[in-house]
Amino acid sequence: MGSQKRSARKARRSAFERGLGDELGDVFAREDARRAQQQKQREEALRYKACERKKRYASEAEAKDAIRSCERHGSRDLHCYRCPYCNGWHLTHR
Numbered sequence: 001m002g003s004q005k006r007s008a009r010k011a012r013r014s015a016f017e018r019g020l021g022d023e024l025g026d027v028f029a030r031e032d033a034r035r036a037q038q039q040k041q042r043e044e045a046l047r048y049k050a051c052e053r054k055k056r057y058a059s060e061a062e063a064k065d066a067i068r069s070c071e072r073h074g075s076r077d078l079h080c081y082r083c084p085y086c087n088g089w090h091l092t093h094r
Helices: 006-020 022-052 060-072
Strands: 079-082 089-092
Touching: 006 022, 060 079, 060 089
Parallel strands: none
Antiparallel strands: 079 089
């Protein structure tokens, strides 16, 4: 069994790809590009769900005021949290 270091794995992969020839060596590059694109789409979807579709409050005080307003209208168990994407504040039931 060979070394498990990242640099050793990268060297083995490079040697393997060189041995495949041009037509098969490109398969790995295409797969890496596909995975990168898929990861980008996942992150965009998560950002949309976690931040962009929600109302943003500039401060925690504004978010807590909104919670009190919602409670007066019947919504209960709301909490606010700082968004890791926009550094604003959003409301949640969780």
